[in-house]
Amino acid sequence: MKIGIVGFAQSGKTTLFNALTGMNIDTSSYSGQDSANIGMARVPDERIEKLTEIFQPKKKTLAAVEYVDIAGIASSEPGDRTSGIPSEQLGRIRNNDMIVAVLRGFENDTVPHPAGSVDALRDMSNLWSEFLLSDHAICEGRIERLAAAKKKPNFTDENEKELAILHRCKALLDEEKPLRHLELADEEARLIRGFQFLTQKPLLIAVNIDERHIGNDEAILAKWAEWSALPAIEVIIISAKAEAEIQQLDEEEATMFRQELGLTEPVPGRIAAACYRLLGYHSFFTVGEDEVRAWSIPVGTNARAAAGEIHKDIERGFIRAEVVTYDKFVANGTLNDCKKDGSLRLEGKEYIVKDGEIVHYRFSV
Ligand SMILES: Nc1nc2c(ncn2[C@@H]2O[C@H](COP(=O)(O)OP(=O)(O)O)[C@@H](O)[C@H]2O)c(=O)[nH]1
Ligand SMILES: [Mg+2]
Structure with a gap:
């Protein structure tokens, strides 16, 4: 399972990536980094811990997911429609099974916001517009190419079908609706799978709040009701910085720190569980004296x-x-x-x- 962490600059993507993977990538200064960080994270599962207690196996193996921290989206200026997201970055985002969008909800004068103010709902709308625009551009480009090839003898029935589906896609996108609203037969879905449309992918919106505001989840989530009501979208509240710091502590200190801050379940488990739900995955276990292990499979x-x-x-x-x-x-x-x-x-x-x-x-x- 490959999960792309996406969002505007300085929203806390790399901080979240560190919290998820236990890595310690520098976030102290704006690096202008435009590459991607890739890391594997074990999927915490209490049931595996319990089974390990029972079997005392030589080895315990949790399921794993791959997180990709994708930088390079500089701006969230409304109206700044021309710059968009660089195509190299869009390609990196497409290349994932689903998207975790990190939205900046924390205020910090020393960390500049690319749009000049903190407004996570605005940023999400802008990011969403970028996704819609990008899918639209892909549709249009492919429709043009297919239309041009139509007169040629090597234009196949399959091309004809693809063209028809792409017209349906474009019509939806013209109305600013995501492609997951499209009802496709398996055969049709296969024909457009290769495009990796962003608005077909499940989306987890992670609103990154300051540690001072931990515990206000419900009030914040209420503002996101319209988003969380959409199919294949979930919204969660995180405090990436606190979680990344806790990730570096030993277990006892971590528990104490979590209690002090009022943090409940650690972010790696919450994010992984949400991703499993959104992607329709779950786990079964194999047990024995040699190994207790979790395996992920589609429901x-x-x-x-x-x-x-x-x-x-x-x-x-x-x-x-x-x-x-x-x-x-x-x-x-x-x-x-x-x-x-x-x-x-x-x-x-x-x-x-x-x-x-x-x-x-x-x-x-
Ligand atoms: N106060 C606060 N600062 C944060 C939080 N998350 C990230 N930051 C800070 O914001 C800056 C940018 O974070 P980074 O993870 O590099 O953002 P990225 O550009 O999206 O990868 C860093 O100085 C972080 O310490 C948070 O939850 N609370
Ligand atoms: Mg970063």
Whole structure:
């Protein structure tokens, strides 16, 4: 899972990136950095901690996601429609499964805001306009090219279909509506997948507030009600600086600091959980003395395909899956006891694996 962290300069993207990955990239001065920071982050999961307590395995492995901190969006000036986002940066944003937009909600005189004032809702509208414009430009460019190729003999039926879909896309974008409003058959979706349209991607809006305002989440979220009501969009409140600082502390200090500030669940878990929800992913677990491990799969994945996450041989040689829910397993304590009370079920390849299930595969190669 690849997640792009996007937003205007000085909104706290790199600070959030540090909080998520535990890295320590410099944010002290405006570097004018226009490249991207890439880092892997483990997805915290209390259930894995509990299973680790039970099995005391040699190894504990959490699921992982990739975060990309994309800089280079200098301006959020209203009316500044010409500059937009540099195309290199847009390409970097497209190249992700979803987008986390970091909006500046903190006041700090020593950190200049590119638009001169702090207004996170305005910045989000501007960013959104950029996404709509960028998708529109791609649509238009491709429509022109296809239209020009129409008279040529190598113009295929597939080209014809693509052109028709792109016209539908453009019509939506003309009304400033995101492309995820488009209802597409699988075949149609495939035809435009390669464009990686920004307004088709799930969006997590992270409003980055000053630590003085921690605890006011509900009042702030109320202002974002219109955004959070949109499909495939969620809004969360973060305090990136405090979270990044806490990330560098040991566990005991971190807990104390969190309590003092009134911070609840740490940001890496909150962001990962939101991303899983938005992308329609969840986890199943494998357990044993060697390793307790979480695996991420799209919701709706069957037992056989899920096996492929672990190893292609298990998928190919799939015989059966032994499955028990997390709750039943924890209540029983051992797989044997789950067998005895019938909570460990034998399932076939078409079985749809649910969130948190513990799966043991039987296979032959
Ligand atoms: N007070 C406060 N300052 C922050 C917060 N998040 C980021 N900053 C500061 O804002 C500046 C820019 O942050 P940075 O992460 O580099 O922004 P980026 O340009 O979006 O990557 C740095 O000086 C940060 O310390 C926050 O939550 N509160
Ligand atoms: Mg940065």
